[in-house]
Amino acid sequence: MDHRFEIFLACAPGLEAALASEAKGMGFGPLRPMAGGIAFDGTWRDVWRANLVLRGPARVLARIGGFPAVHLAQLDKRARRFAWGDVLRADQPVRVEATSLRSRIYHEGAIRGRIERAITEELGSPVADDGVRLLVRIEENLVSFSIDTSGGPLHRRGFKQAVGKAPMRETLAALFLRECGYRGTEPVLDPMCGSGTFVIEAAEIACGLAPGRARKFDFERLSGFDPQAWAQMKADAAPHPCDLRFYGSDRDAGAVRMATANAERAGVDHLARFECRSATAIERPDGPAGLVMINPPYGERIGKPGPLYGLHRDVGAALMERFRGWRVGVITTEAGLARATGLPFLPAGRPVAHGSLRVRLYQTGPL
Structure with missing residues (x-):
C-alpha cells in the first residue's frame, strides 16, 4: 500500500488549472499539469482519498506499470509476466480497452485480445463488460497500463436522481x-x-x-x-457546521x-x-x-x-x-x-x- 506510482486526475479540457487548484488545496502533489487533467505521484491511499474528497475530477486513474514491445509475440510474453495479482483480483472481472499511437503494434483489437488472455490465463480473472476497466496504451512502442479506479464517472455523486433538460455535471x-x-x-x-x-x-x-461519501x-x-x-x-x-x-x-x-x-x-x-x-x-x-x-x-x-x-x-x-x-x-x-x-x-x-x-x-x- 505504500508503493508510489503516477496518479492521473482527468477533467474536461480547459479546467485543468481549476482542478490543480483544488487538488493542491487538498494536499495532493507536487502536481504535473497535463492535457485533460493533472498527475502526481502517490499511493493507493491517495487514490482512495482523491476519489472521496475531490469534486472536480471526472475519473481517477492509477498508472500501474508497463514495458516496451514491438510485436504481438513480445506483448503476449511480457503481459504474461506482468504482476497482475499486485493490483487485480482473480475473483473480479476485468474489461480491457486498448489504444495505439505511432507504434509497430497497431491493431487495437489484437492488443486487447492478448492482454485479456494473459490476465485470464495467468491470474484467472474473467473478462466482462462490468469488470474493472484496464486501459492499455501503446505509444511509440511503449506499453502502459492504467486502472480506472473510480468505476462510474465521478459526477455521479448518488444524490441527483431527478434531472431536467441539459443538466450541468x-x-x-x-x-x-x-x-x-x-x-x-x-x-x-x-x-x-x-x-x-x-x-x-x-x-x-x-x-x-465529501462528494464520494455515498457511492x-x-x-x-x-x-x-x-x-x-x-x-x-x-x-x-466528517462535515462541519455551516451557517x-x-x-x-x-x-x-x-x-x-x-x-x-x-x-x-x-x-x-x-x-x-x-x-x-x-x-x-x-x-x-x-x-x-x-x-x-x-x-x-x-x-x-x-x-x-x-x-x-x-x-x-x-x-x-x-x-x-x-x-x-x-x-x-x-x-x-x-x-x-x-x-x-x-x-x-x-x-x-x-x-x-x-x-x-x-x-x-x-x-x-x-x-
Missing part, C-alpha cells in the same frame, strides 16, 4: 464555482437552477461534505483494498421540486432553499454578498437563440439593479448572449467541453 459545476473564486465562505444563488446542481455543490463545499468505487474491487482503513478515511472526512444559506429558483415548478428532492438526498436541504419564480424576478437575499451562478439556456442547448437575447438582457439588468456587491458567473456557448446581459465581465475563460458543446465561463468582479 456536478464535476463541471464544482470547477466553475472554483474558477469564480468560491471556497465555501459565502452564499450562492442560481436563478435558473434546474435540478439544483450549483446550489447543492456550493452547500456541500461550505459544510465540508462505490472500483478500487474497492482491487487487490490490497482494506475495507476498515477505507471506512476510517470516510469517517475522518450560510444557498438559494435556487426556476420558473418551472417541476424543476424546483426536483432540486428540492436532490438537496434532501444530499443532506443539505436545511441550507438550500428553492422557489418557483422567473429569473428576472429574483431578489437579493438578506445577509452578506456572495456569488450568483447561472447556466442559462443557449440556442444549441434549450430553445431558439433569438428570444434568448431579451432574456439575458433582462436578467443582467435585474442583477445590476438588485445585487450590488455580488459577483456573477455565467456559462454559455455564445459570447453574444453573455454581452447581452450588459454585465461588466472580465476576460472569458477557456472553452470547456460540455457534452457535444463547448462553453465558456464569463464572470464579473463585485457589481
